[in-house]
Amino acid sequence: MSHKKIIVIGGSAAGPKAASKARRMDEFADITMFQKAPELSMASCGYPYYVGGFFDDRNKLLCTPTGVVRDPKFFWSAKGIVAKVNTEVTRIDRKNKVVEYTNLKTGEKGSQPYDKLILATGSIPNMPPVPGNDLEGITTLQSMQDADFLRKIRDEGKIKKAVVIGGGLIGIETLEALNLAGIELTLVELLPQLLTFLDWKMAKLVENYLKTKANVITQNGVAEFVGENGKLTAVKLQNGTEIPCQLAVVAIGVRPNVKLAKEAGLEIGQLGGITTNEYMQTSDPDIYAAGDCCEVTNIITGKNVLAPFGDLANLQGRVAGENVIAGNVAKFPGTIQTGICKIFDYGVGITGLSETKAKEAGFDYERVLNASPDKPGFMNGKLLITKLVVDKKSRKILGAQCLGPGDVSKQLAIWATAIKGNLTVDDMVNADLPYAPPFSLAIDHSIATAHIMENKLKGVFNGISSVELKEKVDRGDDMFILDARGADEYEQMRLGIGETLIPIGKLRERLNELPKDKNKEIITFCKISLRGYEAAVLLKHHGYKNVKILEGGVAAWPFEREK
Amino acid sequence: MSHKKIIVIGGSAAGPKAASKARRMDEFADITMFQKAPELSMASCGYPYYVGGFFDDRNKLLCTPTGVVRDPKFFWSAKGIVAKVNTEVTRIDRKNKVVEYTNLKTGEKGSQPYDKLILATGSIPNMPPVPGNDLEGITTLQSMQDADFLRKIRDEGKIKKAVVIGGGLIGIETLEALNLAGIELTLVELLPQLLTFLDWKMAKLVENYLKTKANVITQNGVAEFVGENGKLTAVKLQNGTEIPCQLAVVAIGVRPNVKLAKEAGLEIGQLGGITTNEYMQTSDPDIYAAGDCCEVTNIITGKNVLAPFGDLANLQGRVAGENVIAGNVAKFPGTIQTGICKIFDYGVGITGLSETKAKEAGFDYERVLNASPDKPGFMNGKLLITKLVVDKKSRKILGAQCLGPGDVSKQLAIWATAIKGNLTVDDMVNADLPYAPPFSLAIDHSIATAHIMENKLKGVFNGISSVELKEKVDRGDDMFILDARGADEYEQMRLGIGETLIPIGKLRERLNELPKDKNKEIITFCKISLRGYEAAVLLKHHGYKNVKILEGGVAAWPFEREK
């Protein structure tokens, strides 16, 4: 019996995972991994932290937990995998089941046959097609070389001003990294909001926070990179503004790297990624694909999406690695596009559908906002703001967005698992989570979120979003706005949208100060709108017919305040 | 229409929650809450952190997030609830629907009628029935008064030696608190392990850690409290040992406080708690109960259990509060006994069934151990040890235990939600969780745990527990033990159970050093048994028929090591 010949193209995340899994499935297969880049198994998601100085040893991005660098020697000795670095596969000859490759250092060419092929060619960063985009001082943060380049800038400490173009995850992570390097930063985003996978208001809250660290410009794209002697000196925006800088990092998204696949005639999806079935098999049964180069099914909508995430790359690689040896036994179920990112002292992320996406997908949904701490005050609880979206009829969780200085990661993990389990709001209302004061409130933030949603679905909590309220205020709508906080809280900070202060503890005795007309629109709120909710409930019991609660209260108000 | 008369007995967690929810359901009901203790709404779970000096302001245990102490004035003004503190209900007259009470300060007696009654009388701490148990210097940590007493000891700094009796959650939390107060501590536990809700080995790992902070004595109970002039001077153990000390804190569990309920003839369960249906309704349809005084159904086994947890008390109170007003509309689904506790720099907890409980309940289960970090090394990842138990046939998650310096809380929250969602191992194998280096590994610890379990169920990962291996070693079984780590790791630390070191990277070329007999038993391991697993897979492919992997490797070895 001759040994199976497995070829993997791409040596970063999906590729090495697939190769390693294939090896565990078959000790005697010939496994070769081709990698264009000089490094293997790069923890690309760690680049921003290397650049930002969270650690200094570059090798940490490339090594096993016990500190062994994953170079070709390692792959050969520990995994029995031939890894050819600096080697680009230039063509797939499907008819003869052969790949052709070029060593980028020596120029040497060669070809090698396969029984099964795995494509893990990843993605390519986009570059704005504007004048000057080849000036020195413009970079992406996509490769180890990019990371080295930016880290050197940190270490040299010469550059004082930089512009980050693109307000997505990588852009913001890079912003933090360069800020920590002592550089003055401007973030430029073409669209009206950062982090476009979030709903507008959630993104706005992040933006407000980010503005305490850097200049943030939205709804404005790059028109030109301006330079002198081939070196970047400024970024010129579409509205004419020029931002002087010596460095620009472009992070305006990535697209699947499908050149090889396309040329080989494999099916490419509408979004530009390689099409696979749930076994990670392409339109050619002998060719599998995994990671950023693929399209993947969104489990909730059933539609294909691009989901360039490191976790999915690994999981898909594992499925592909198993299937090339064992036949189609392992399935990849798709994604709910769960993602998270650290932004200075905030966490921010999403799992499942945003409100915008739920609407697009045609769901009849309800949404709610919960602003409340992750832990008790006496354990230094920190604020979390969660937006939950559920399907009205089935009451199933469709998505959750979460941000704040609190434990965002746990919240998202809970909702991601809830979505996986097809859980409804009602299931979460009495969830049995791990509670102790160092870790959560007695009623965990996620459960409180479910309570508020339950109340909303019951019609007991009639919410209004800050965006809607702001519109009403700007329009001069006739309404009574009730701030149910204490006088001291009001003195410290207030919205200034024409509200009347009646602390919740005085409301019962001061009901006469409310409009006589029981049909008049009343908006209640407090710091987080818990007392606002209690006030609304009280007023409803007293016959007020049109009471709404400002969701998330002062804590989640994204606009300017009077104070 | 006359107003509904609601009486709540108990003013700590379940009581106030029920009363508050009832108020939101009906603004015009007359709601009275009787509380024997002087305080209301105590965050009892926070006592250890107050004693330990995490914060100094006692009021933080009693106040709202905005700092208002929840005293009778607060309950009246903010919630319209009459709260009678220092007032014990002494009798429930079910026939006449009246409760009788005594003001413990004034001696005044009274009675008050109800339409619906809610029992939230909580639990009573157990006390060992041994001589001297009324000496000065012996306390529990159950009431605000207990917390004040221990906090004073911290502040005075006079006491140098203390004994904590009972190695459960509260005992260990108290141990930490007193340790932080600079007191030398001994922990005494009657049973062969601490934290009896964990499986032995998991508890042993906690014990090993705890021993770096205090003396720990297991399998030894208190025989006598020894004193002089009415003051504690030593604790005498069943084996005769005397431990000199000026303070003993007893934390040997709590039992439901059902005196009133029993005397009123309400149904009490076999475990000594009040019996309720899923609406939290007792055997008397006009009486509901919530919190520690109740028995509750374990969702996985269907059996009643005692689950004295603050989160459940609140959730059950909310259900009872809703149902006394609206009729039986809200259901409490039961518990999976999720609990967590901080132990110095460790978190430790469980959700669902331990192996012991799964066995007891008659499940045909599989279990696996995963020792691996929560985050990448370059982000200061910390170790987590998870034990997962699943039903073999349905492949559903039955339970997870987790401990270590890593992010235990998130792991348990994930598994608790997975159990709630009836998820199988296979669902978790490709879960889509929030990944970024500051929060997790690309393959989250929980997903890696599912991978190992998947491998085990497939027969690819043939595990052996450290307990089984230790027995075999002690028995002198003939086997070949293979340590697959690097030489440097071996030099630093090693088990010393007759193992042979062959680093995984050398294994393929040193296969000749393995036993010629392919049926010989081989045990492989490494630091966490990932390389151990790779070694085992390799050997199996080379025809070895009896290869086992030491689960959790060196990291989860609970016994003494050679080095």
Ligand SMILES: Cc1cc2nc3c(=O)[nH]c(=O)nc-3n(C[C@H](O)[C@H](O)[C@H](O)COP(=O)(O)OP(=O)(O)OC[C@H]3O[C@@H](n4cnc5c(N)ncnc54)[C@H](O)[C@@H]3O)c2cc1C
């Ligand atoms: C700065 C940064 C931060 C990130 N942070 C996160 C995060 O926090 N969380 C998260 O989930 N994801 C994150 N990601 C995304 C994550 O890194 C990617 O999803 C993941 O690396 C994709 O893995 P892959 O193997 O599919 O592709 P890639 O990592 O892109 O690797 C593809 C490899 O294929 C090689 N290649 C391409 N074509 C050829 C060819 N013809 N021949 C030979 N080799 C070829 C390339 O050299 C490349 O190394 C981040 C990415 C970056 C850049």
Ligand SMILES: Cc1cc2nc3c(=O)[nH]c(=O)nc-3n(C[C@H](O)[C@H](O)[C@H](O)COP(=O)(O)OP(=O)(O)OC[C@H]3O[C@@H](n4cnc5c(N)ncnc54)[C@H](O)[C@@H]3O)c2cc1C
């Ligand atoms: C130190 C400590 C740490 C803890 N840590 C945690 C943790 O980390 N996580 C967790 O989930 N749980 C924890 N718990 C458990 C949690 O505090 C309890 O589950 C919760 O307080 C139960 O609430 P309850 O309202 O049912 O009963 P209790 O809190 O016991 O309150 C019952 C109240 O009823 C009153 N009462 C009793 N009889 C009468 C009567 N006849 N008339 C009038 N009043 C009466 C009592 O005065 C008492 O205040 C901890 C408990 C303690 C003591």
Ligand SMILES: CC(C)(COP(=O)(O)OP(=O)(O)OC[C@H]1O[C@@H](n2cnc3c(N)ncnc32)[C@H](O)[C@@H]1OP(=O)(O)O)[C@@H](O)C(=O)NCCC(=O)NCCS
């Ligand atoms: C590391 C890498 C080479 C994959 O190699 P791998 O051999 O599959 O390595 P892993 O450590 O993930 O796991 C090895 C095996 O051990 C198992 N394992 C993990 N922890 C274990 C433990 N504590 N005990 C026993 N087995 C364990 C895994 O399940 C896996 O087996 P399986 O896939 O057959 O189930 C690849 O993921 C990679 O290159 N990663 C770095 C780059 C990257 O991920 N970038 C993107 C994000 S920044």
Ligand SMILES: CC(C)(COP(=O)(O)OP(=O)(O)OC[C@H]1O[C@@H](n2cnc3c(N)ncnc32)[C@H](O)[C@@H]1OP(=O)(O)O)[C@@H](O)C(=O)NCCC(=O)NCCS
């Ligand atoms: C606080 C306590 C008095 C309960 O009172 P409560 O009025 O129900 O207070 P809560 O703050 O929990 O919630 C009030 C309401 O606001 C809702 N709410 C919470 N956060 C909200 C937010 N951000 N926006 C809007 N509504 C919110 C809740 O869902 C709840 O309404 P619902 O039950 O009708 O759904 C009671 O839980 C208690 O005494 N706790 C302290 C003691 C304790 O829990 N000890 C044991 C653990 S240490």
Ligand SMILES: [Ca+2]
């Ligand atoms: Ca993800």
Ligand SMILES: [Ca+2]
């Ligand atoms: Ca719990």
